[in-house]
Amino acid sequence: MTAPILAAQGLSKCFGSRKVIDGVELNASRGEIVGIVGPGGAGKTVLLKLLAGLITPDEGTVHAFGNDFAGLDADQRAAVWERFGVLFQNYALFDFMTVGENIGFPLEQRRRGDEVGKGAAAAARSAEIASRVAVRLREVDLPGTQHLYPNELSGGMKKRVALARATIADADVLLYDDPTAGLDPVTSSKIFALIERLHPVRTGITVVVSHDIDRMLPVCQRFILLDKGRIRFEGDRAAADRSTDKMVRTFFDSSARLSGSDKTPIGVHRQFSSIELLSLKGGRCSPPSSLEYAPSGAQSKQGGGLRRKLRGVRSISILSDPLSEPTADEPTADEPTADEPTAASRVSR
Numbered sequence: 001m002t003a004p005i006l007a008a009q010g011l012s013k014c015f016g017s018r019k020v021i022d023g024v025e026l027n028a029s030r031g032e033i034v035g036i037v038g039p040g041g042a043g044k045t046v047l048l049k050l051l052a053g054l055i056t057p058d059e060g061t062v063h064a065f066g067n068d069f070a071g072l073d074a075d076q077r078a079a080v081w082e083r084f085g086v087l088f089q090n091y092a093l094f095d096f097m098t099v100g101e102n103i104g105f106p107l108e109q110r111r112r113g114d115e116v117g118k119g120a121a122a123a124a125r126s127a128e129i130a131s132r133v134a135v136r137l138r139e140v141d142l143p144g145t146q147h148l149y150p151n152e153l154s155g156g157m158k159k160r161v162a163l164a165r166a167t168i169a170d171a172d173v174l175l176y177d178d179p180t181a182g183l184d185p186v187t188s189s190k191i192f193a194l195i196e197r198l199h200p201v202r203t204g205i206t207v208v209v210s211h212d213i214d215r216m217l218p219v220c221q222r223f224i225l226l227d228k229g230r231i232r233f234e235g236d237r238a239a240a241d242r243s244t245d246k247m248v249r250t251f252f253d254s255s256a257r258l259s260g261s262d263k264t265p266i267g268v269h270r271q272f273s274s275i276e277l278l279s280l281k282g283g284r285c286s287p288p289s290s291l292e293y294a295p296s297g298a299q300s301k302q303g304g305g306l307r308r309k310l311r312g313v314r315s316i317s318i319l320s321d322p323l324s325e326p327t328a329d330e331p332t333a334d335e336p337t338a339d340e341p342t343a344a345s346r347v348s349r
Ligand SMILES: Nc1ncnc2c1ncn2[C@@H]1O[C@H](COP(=O)(O)OP(=O)(O)O)[C@@H](O)[C@H]1O
Pocket: 015, 020, 038, 039, 040, 041, 042, 043, 044, 045, 046, 047, 330, 331, 332, 333, 334, 337
């Protein structure tokens, strides 16, 4: 067993009086792709930020490459962060930079002394960066969009630009927060294929938080189900299949998620609360045989009502192309908090 690349021990985090991460233990070893799933508000995003050393735990430690984040000075921390690539749930793109500049930014940050300025080495490096950006843009299906600014992009496009930026510098730790939220099925499959292909299998790890269980199943070797800040389940797909825990079954058993909603209304609810950008539209039919959903930016605050309405539902249609809609982030404060670096400082390190 190799030493873990990332190791969290006894991790807890409170916001005010609410404990949102509660005693989490997690080790990810070289070559692993770990999937984190759980209901909205379970603490997935907070856990990912703790693992990235972007927020400080109240209790416990996070070690990256054997270094305790808490014991590192700013330079040491920056050196560790150089080995991280993070796709944030809210994209965290720089709005004053073009798509090309956003994606190339991590490489710009890594220019060596002789590659800065106007010399031949600098020009060669600029050309190389431009070429890598162009290749990655083609891979995320956005060829030739270098000159656009983030405010000219749909939510789905921003997501793909953020993925390109997270992966451009061949990081050893790739952390993705909901990389396919709001994307259409074809693009989502391409994104997961890319996540698998860009996984640093020999040098590092990938951790992906997602609701897209069907696409995670073939890609992730190990899963963590987070519920109310605690690890409810940890194991591989076979262990998930064997589990008799209703919540585990709800998340991992696609037949429980896609049918039998009379028996497992929670399961259906979970699936749809998990596509958090979708909110109920219409749905007055009683008893409903089908419901229509549309991205609206509203959150699924209607929890109980949604659950009731979903009972007996057999088919769900999604109205309008989610790709053309900005994805609504979960009802969390995704803006940096006092102990959290700004997006700019996160990426520039
Ligand atoms: N910076 C913050 N300040 C206060 N509460 C927060 C903050 N970030 C997250 N939370 C709360 O922590 C809980 C877990 O959030 P999060 O990790 O975003 O959940 P999710 O599993 O949906 O990603 C939520 O109740 C959220 O409101």
